[in-house]
Amino acid sequence: MTDSSPSAAPPAPPAPPVDADPRAHHYGVFYSLAEGPADDVAIVVGNCQAESLRQMLEGPGLATIRIPAVHELTASDLPYLRYWLSRAAVLVSQPVRTDYHGMPLGTAQLAALLPAGGRVLRVPVIRVAGLYPTHAIVRPPSDTSLVPPVVEYHDLRVLIEAAIRREGGAVPAAGVAARLDTRTVHTIADESLDQLRRREAANETVVLSDLFERPSFDQMRTLNHPGNPVWSAAATRVRAALGLPEHVVDPGRPLLDRVHAPREAAVIEAFGLDASPTDHWVVDGASVSTDEVRAAHLAWYAEHPDAVDAGLARHAGALATLGLR
Structure with missing residues (x-):
């Protein structure tokens, strides 16, 4: 998915936050606290489900960046988000309304920050009540x-x-x-x-x-908390839509497992x-x-x-x- 055509030098990353707390270190690459991938970056945006999908997407042809859930993003996070989107080959996003939480976090707004040739793929918010009808x-x-x-x-x-x-x-x-x-x-x-x-x-x-x-x-x-079989299938379909080879990821633990x-x-x-x-x-x-x-x-x-x-x-x-x- 790498574009070999000449392009301008990538922008410099924002400076890391001063006195970074454990949360910032958890998202270290996003906050410039650790070195990230050079090419074919994918940004996955959405609620808590987005991080599960991101983990299952990681693999040949696609490097992902762990970012906070969209409802946790603050104004101080926007420079980091803009930077990574400016380098992203792919934005995978749940539908997010324009000016979500009073910030330019809508899917269309984020897609406008992608470089030329950047692709957008939307995934649904998974919420099904059949197993829990009350x-x-x-x-x-x-x-x-x-x-x-x-x-x-x-x-x-x-x-x-x-x-x-x-x-x-x-x-x-x-x-x-x-x-x-x-x-x-x-x-x-x-x-x-x-x-x-x-x-x-x-x-x-x-x-x-x-x-x-x-x-x-x-x-x-x-x-609204899918297990690993759902995320494995979802990642397979997203990668297929992007023309990437199928692969299987074992995250080593059950995802979204805190509440049953x-x-x-x-x-x-x-x-x-x-x-x-x-x-x-x-x-x-x-x-x-x-x-x-x-x-x-x-x-x-x-x-x-x-x-x-x-x-x-x-x-x-x-x-x-x-x-x-």
Whole structure:
């Protein structure tokens, strides 16, 4: 992929940050704290999923640079980002809206910083609910960076319980029950997959939705944390789209492995999975009961009622399917 035509000398890298902290050293090449590759640099931009894809992409014909997730970038990071984009042969990006977080971080804005001949390849944000049909992502309008404690995923049963309690209603001691059967699971899974297909088409991304037509727990640890098999397949498709040879990367560890969601019996039955139901989360290797998460989230909802309202509106369809509204 190297362009052998004459070109201007590459720009000098920005100076390293003064008194670099451990985070800066973690991204050492990005922050000019370590020497990076000379040619065929690829920059992978997106949320926490981008780093997993980057690791699997690294290989013949393509050297990658580890950079912070897009939601972690600050104004002081922009000179480093501009420098690496000016040297990049490829930008692989999840769709990022223009002026994201008030900075020029939109996919089109970043693509404009590539050198002549630089290529852009879009990949979807992977979010599929089939294996975790009661779970959702909700952003409080008052502060979209806020997430509930313990685990950042909202259980729609607990969300409804918070709404009932706020209205003075009675809730069983065991909490609110959802209508969870194989039909419900498939309905939510099909709608979630259709949403992913629509995002892929709208943003002209590499297609990954077909990977989840018969999902497994190896693929998804939570509704938006894919496992290694997904990243291996995604990297193969990205490299194929770029005309690069296929290769296999073993990162030596499970990727995006910090949180594992509980597994419902109805989900296991619906997809014929060889697994057992669980009634707990796994966070950093430790078991956390659903009761503990429920209590922490109910307390958080009491402090952030707009999160409840946002969740009821955003996930009205799933709530109806689950018999919760």
